[in-house]
Amino acid sequence: MTSSAVARVSLWWGDTLAAVADTVGGAEGASGELPPEFVDRLLSSEFFYFAVGAIAALVAVAAVRSTRRAASRRRAAEPPVPETAVVPRSYRVRIPGGSLSIGNAQAQGSRREQQDSFGCSDTAPEVVGTRGVVAVVADGMGGLELGGEASKVAVRAFLRTFEASEPREALSSTLLRALEAANEAVLELADEADARGAVGTTLVAACVRDGALHWIGVGDSRLYLLRGGELRLLTVDHSYARTLERRVAAGVLTPEQAAQHPDRNALISYLGQDRPAEVSTNAAPEPLRPGDRLLLCSDGVHGVLGADRIAEALRQDAQAAANALVAAVLAERRPRQDNLTAVVLAYDTERS
Amino acid sequence: MKRCENGHFYDPARNHACPFCTVVNVDLGATRPAALDTDDPIGLDEQATVGLVQKQKGIDPVVGWLVCVAGPDRGRDHRLRVGFNYIGRSREMDVCLAGDETVSRHRHAAVVFDDRKHEFRVVPGEGRDLVYLNGEAVYGPTVLNAYDQLEVGQTRLNFVPFCGERFRWE
Numbered sequence: 001m002t003s004s005a006v007a008r009v010s011l012w013w014g015d016t017l018a019a020v021a022d023t024v025g026g027a028e029g030a031s032g033e034l035p036p037e038f039v040d041r042l043l044s045s046e047f048f049y050f051a052v053g054a055i056a057a058l059v060a061v062a063a064v065r066s067t068r069r070a071a072s073r074r075r076a077a078e079p080p081v082p083e084t085a086v087v088p089r090s091y092r093v094r095i096p097g098g099s100l101s102i103g104n105a106q107a108q109g110s111r112r113e114q115q116d117s118f119g120c121s122d123t124a125p126e127v128v129g130t131r132g133v134v135a136v137v138a139d140g141m142g143g144l145e146l147g148g149e150a151s152k153v154a155v156r157a158f159l160r161t162f163e164a165s166e167p168r169e170a171l172s173s174t175l176l177r178a179l180e181a182a183n184e185a186v187l188e189l190a191d192e193a194d195a196r197g198a199v200g201t202t203l204v205a206a207c208v209r210d211g212a213l214h215w216i217g218v219g220d221s222r223l224y225l226l227r228g229g230e231l232r233l234l235t236v237d238h239s240y241a242r243t244l245e246r247r248v249a250a251g252v253l254t255p256e257q258a259a260q261h262p263d264r265n266a267l268i269s270y271l272g273q274d275r276p277a278e279v280s281t282n283a284a285p286e287p288l289r290p291g292d293r294l295l296l297c298s299d300g301v302h303g304v305l306g307a308d309r310i311a312e313a314l315r316q317d318a319q320a321a322a323n324a325l326v327a328a329v330l331a332e333r334r335p336r337q338d339n340l341t342a343v344v345l346a347y348d349t350e351r352s
Numbered sequence: 353m354k355r356c357e358n359g360h361f362y363d364p365a366r367n368h369a370c371p372f373c374t375v376v377n378v379d380l381g382a383t384r385p386a387a388l389d390t391d392d393p394i395g396l397d398e399q400a401t402v403g404l405v406q407k408q409k410g411i412d413p414v415v416g417w418l419v420c421v422a423g424p425d426r427g428r429d430h431r432l433r434v435g436f437n438y439i440g441r442s443r444e445m446d447v448c449l450a451g452d453e454t455v456s457r458h459r460h461a462a463v464v465f466d467d468r469k470h471e472f473r474v475v476p477g478e479g480r481d482l483v484y485l486n487g488e489a490v491y492g493p494t495v496l497n498a499y500d501q502l503e504v505g506q507t508r509l510n511f512v513p514f515c516g517e518r519f520r521w522e
Contacts, residue, residue, distance in 0.1 A: 088363040091353040104361050108373055119359030120373075159359055188399075319353065319361070 132209025200272030
């Protein structure tokens with residue numbers, strides 16, 4: 001990395017400290033004294049809600065049971081129906097102060113090879129407690145199966161570097177080092193095949209540590225955050241399309257010319273370059289709120305589904321969401337469907 | 353859900369090894385999910401569904417293994433359990449050889465463990481494709497011995513028993 005990049009990293013770290021200080025300060029002063037009659041009313045109303053909730057739960061359980069019984073009776077009579085609705089519960093990781101549910105799904109589309117790779121760091125408590133959890137998606141490119149191999153070695157190198165990192169190291173510097181290790185791994189692979197410059201991969205990584213999100217990305221794989229009903233794209237696509245848009249804004253190109261440009265989807269930054277031309281990362285850690293959903297995906301997903309459909313799919317359990325996203329893309333039956341990968345992280349605090 | 357060593361999550365009730373780690377270099381067409389965790393209607397029949405449910409409910413102890421020594425899945429092991437273990441390319445098969453296009457999708461062959469006699473046999477499949485035992489085509493149930501080699505499509509599987517004279521699940 002260049003010295004300017006390192007300088008930027010140290011700047012982010014300063015912001016991290018400031019943000020942490022803010023959060024700690026803001027948490028105080030929430031408690032106070034309440035008048036006793038108000039407490040009484042609150043208490044009785046809570047019992048009331050509890051009773052209503054309990055009855056509703058019993059009714060719901062009874063309803064589910066009767067439909068299940070009916071369903072099993074039907075199944076005995078009819079030929080078996082594939083249980084597409086049965087999705088196993090997401091993998092759940094306990095993290096300090098809450099939990100992270102993780103779901104993943106992948107499909108090859110109509111490509112001859114699966115060139116997307118993904119992975120999640122070690123979920124053993126000693127790793128999670130000291131370093132957090134990181135999820136990675138990479139979309140490889142290059143012929144002769146090198147693309148698939150490139151994304152695979154990049155993900156592996158990234159995860160190994162993260163898992164073996166010094167716990168006291170600033171996270172932004174860990175992520176940057178992991179990205180460099182991934183780049184080295186891709187270059188090594190390219191050199192073995194004497195194909196430097198012809199093989200590469202995108203990589204996007206999202207890390208949750210101390211209840212906050214940190215991320216880093218190169219290329220056009222994306223990270224989204226769904227909070228409340230709103231879907232936010234956190235990463236920047238390092239594709240030529242962005243350069244074209246800037247030219248449109250400057251009045252050099254018409255929007256039509258830009259939309260039809262043959263190199264629109266070419267990447268201007270990726271792993272496998274001697275040094276990635278651009279790396280984007282978070283300016284400050286994003287404190288997570290209960291119910292937040294994160295999506296890491298390759299362009300086989302976000303190139304097909306619009307923001308509203310992505311947001312809709314994310315409003316469920318993490319594994320169900322990942323499956324729904326892949327199923328929604330495949331249902332479009334695009335003739336040249338690219339490889340697609342979705343990794344979903346659902347954050348919740350201790351209470352739920 | 354279970355985490356594999358490469359950091360993928362999968363349902364062990366459906367796949368005994370991580371489906372995302374399988375290398376599948378086959379053109380699957382535009383609409384078939386390669387590793388999507390939903391049931392595939394093709395190749396599903398009543399028998400297979402029942403088998404799946406039984407596996408989810410109770411402990412179904414391993415009685416032996418088939419280890420792939422040649423073919424696209426070289427190095428991978430497949431667990432064998434009591435009763436019929438169907439071999440095929442479909443994900444519904446007990447021994448799923450997803451990477452070998454020359455294997456029948458559905459029941460190319462089966463390895464059966466009889467837990468009364470404590471005996472393994474290989475049984476030919478229901479289709480036209482042959483299964484070979486130590487180089488000879490199998491036309492009827494044939495007893496398997498340790499390290500016998502099965503050939504299905506381009507895949508060669510070595511048989512490794514766990515249950516037999518020296519060990520039994522009681």
